[in-house]
Amino acid sequence: MTLKPKTTLLKLPLFFTFLIAALIIYSCRKDNNNSQAQSNSQIDEARAWYENTFPVTNKISGGLQTQGAGxxxxxxxxxxxxxxxxxxxxxxxxxxxxxxxxxxxxxxxxxxxxxxxxxxxxxxxxxxxxxxxxxxxxxxxxxxxxxxxxxxxxxxxxxxxxxxxxxxxxxxxxxxxxxxxxxxxxxxxxxxxxxxxxxxVKAGSQQINSVHTDDxxxxxxxxxxxxxxxxxxxxxxxxxxxxxxxxxxxxxxxxxxxxxxxxxxxxxxxxxxxxxxxxxxxxxxxxxxxxxxxxxxxxxxxxxxxxxxxxxxxxxxxxxxxxxxDPPREPCPVEEDPCAQAKKLVQDAAFKSKMNDLKSKVTLSYETGYTIDASGSYKAVQGPAGQAFISLSPTTPLSGYIHTHYTGTLPTFSGTDVKAIYDLQQKNKIANISTFTAGVVTASGTTYIMKVNDPAKFATFAAGNLNNDANFKQFELYYSNKEITYEVTGKDKVTAHEMALLSALQDSGLTILKGNNTFSSWDTYTLKETNGINDSIVIINCK
Structure with missing residues (x-):
């Protein structure tokens, strides 16, 4: 059996019960009022400090309109x-x-x-x-x-x-x-x-694709x-x-x-x-x-x-x-423009020799290429048979890379050739972005180099087009659709690809240069867009 404690009730006259309750209630009210008065005093003091420290000089409703958005x-x-x-x-x-x-x-x-x-x-x-x-x-x-x-x-x-x-x-x-x-x-x-x-960041092997394959x-x-x-x-x-x-x-x-x-x-x-x-x-x-x-x-x-x-x-x-x-970074020395760099490549016997070597290999069933380190040394690379890419595993920063597009592949740079510059830069594998050279020799008889003429503009472009899978897929889709559009309007395959690439690279900070068969002359290529039908390429020789 569980015993419950007995509760004893104190019986008081109703008057005294009411009096005690009234005293308790009054006492609580008195304490609350004192607490509230103290709190109000603190809040008033804090408010006076705040409004004196942060005075409103404009009307609250329109203050923003006088300051300039953003x-x-x-x-x-x-x-x-x-x-x-x-x-x-x-x-x-x-x-x-x-x-x-x-x-x-x-x-x-x-x-x-x-x-x-x-x-x-x-x-x-x-x-x-x-x-x-x-x-x-x-x-x-x-x-x-x-x-x-x-x-x-x-x-x-x-x-x-x-x-x-x-x-x-x-x-x-x-x-x-x-x-x-x-x-x-x-x-x-x-x-x-x-x-x-x-x-x-962990170092790892890297892959540059020449057509629409893996990133x-x-x-x-x-x-x-x-x-x-x-x-x-x-x-x-x-x-x-x-x-x-x-x-x-x-x-x-x-x-x-x-x-x-x-x-x-x-x-x-x-x-x-x-x-x-x-x-x-x-x-x-x-x-x-x-x-x-x-x-x-x-x-x-x-x-x-x-x-x-x-x-x-x-x-x-x-x-x-x-x-x-930290103090601001000192700006890197201003480099020569892409044309001036291209003219130096005309005088670079090693570069011309390697480009001629690649020209002789465009009929193979695989891609070949060279990486160029910061000292100017070339290292041969070769892609797998029947697959249009080369894999790079640079252990030190590069000053460039050159490669082939064999028969049946693109007659100019691919979207992933563009993205390769961004990805190498992100992994600190580019010695100097302002002088970096990407080159391609194709089975269509064309030769191009790609240079960064404005690193800041390229950074902004890459942030919107190359920095993730979704953005890059949109970039490649735009490039592909533009090429189809130009072919439909009567442009030959090479010209259509050139114009589509230039359109995709508008305001990218990149310059595309086209070389002759002996790599002894280079022209800058830019696109003059009119209405899609009358678009044309503006060619300026690097004299």
Whole structure:
């Protein structure tokens, strides 16, 4: 038998019962009022500091219109804290006032990774005004949740603030100054702070294809970089975005030779773009790389591991470590234009000898070629019978490569010949992009070289056409369709391929030069596009 404790009721007259209840209720009200008065005083003081530190010089409703779109807007002239809905508390020994952004600004934000914008409905921003007993600091905290975490329940966004986050939160946490300057960020995967590692590129064999076959690949792992942007919306409409930083990670290249996998992108580094923890680093002169070209502003930096978990259910504090900005890279010496380089090749006996050797081999059933190292030494390569490609495994940077297109293959450069320059550059296997030479001798009796006349423009072109399978397939499809179009309009096969290639390479930073049978003269080829039917090739001799 289980004995239940007996409850004894104290019987009091109704009057005394009411009196005690009234005293208790009054006492609670009195305590709450004192607490509220103290909280209001703190909030009033914080508000006075904020508005004195970040005065609004333009009207909130029209401030952005006076600044010029996309040019580092001062957010204090657009948005402000919602002082009517503050949440005051103590965390890490500091007084924190956390509040939403005033809805009158009709503000929303999210992130863009490379070219993909995230839905702003999955993002929420807060103001933080933190007092550490000596001074105030203010921040904008932006929380971007992953769709795998939110699902169909957008209310889950409200579970995550500076003070507390869900145990299964997956997404990014970004900190900004009230003016909109990026301070740093962190990533969460299923409630855990992500631990990014330092990228390390592995060397591997490489393959250059002359027709539409497999892409040039690194055999094991490849570095995949993500450009981060903050995207702002006004009244539900896209307003502008600003570049934040670039993160890189190692992924399996698809060859089956390495590990890796997919998952959330690595968190942004806890230092602003273009800076890093520790002292400045003096970097050598290097040509522009696709991952670091954005009008000279974008710089990929190695990120550092996030701090230890904060010890409670809250988010890590805003980054406060010392960050250094490296001095700008000195520009590499300006090289001669492609015509001047072609004229030097006319005087280069070794180059002409190897090109003549390739000319004698275009009737073979396989491709042959040579790699040219930085010292000018040639190394013979040979492709498999009946397959239109050669494989390269350079151990040192190259100054060029030349090869054949045998009977039945393309009469000029293929799309993968173009991509080979980009892929070699990405793996640091090009000695000098401004003087690099790609050459082809074909069974159609044609000879061409390809030169990079504008490295920055080539980087931009490659970022949109050569940097992944989907973009490259679109590039090759355009090239192929253009060639068919030109043949339909009456152009011969060689001319149709030349015009299609030139059309595909418009604004690419590449120059195509065509040589004579003895390699003693070169002409630059450009396309004058009219209406597809009356298009023509403009030929200029390199005299």
């Amino acid at each position: 040019k580092n807007h001062d957010l204090t002239q657009w948005i402000k804290p919602d002082w009517q809905h503050p949440n005051a508390y103590i965390r890490n020994g500091e007084s924190v006032i956390e509040m939403p952004i005033d809805p009158a600004s009709k503000f929303a934000s999210s992130v863009k990774l490379n070219t993909k914008r995230f839905n702003p409905k999955y993002s929420r921003s807060y103001y933080l005004v933190i007092h550490d007993s000596t001074k105030y600091n203010a921040y904008i905290l932006t929380i971007v949740a992953d769709s795998s975490y939110v699902g169909n329940d957008l209310s889950k966004l409200g579970h995550n603030t500076y003070r507390k986050h869900d145990a299964d939160f997956t997404g990014s946490v970004l900190y900004f100054t009230p003016k909109g300057d990026y301070l740093g960020g962190y990533g969460y995967n299923n409630g855990k702070l992500m631990e990014p590692g330092t990228p390390e 040039l690949k690194d055999n094991y792992m490849k570095q995949e970089c993500t450009d981060w942007y903050i995207v702002y919306y006004k009244d539900g409409e896209y307003w502008y975005d600003e570049y934040l930083t670039t993160t890189c990670t190692m992924v399996d290249d698809g060859s089956g030779q390495g590990g890796g996998g997919s998952g959330p992108p690595p968190p942004p580094p806890p230092c602003p773009a273009g800076s890093h923890p520790g002292p400045p680093v003096i970097r050598p002169c290097i040509p522009p790389a696709v991952a670091s070209v954005d009008n000279g502003n974008k710089v990929a930096v190695n990120y550092v591991p996030p701090p230890p978990p904060p010890g409670d259910d809250g988010l890590p504090p805003p980054p406060s470590q010392s960050c250094s900005v």
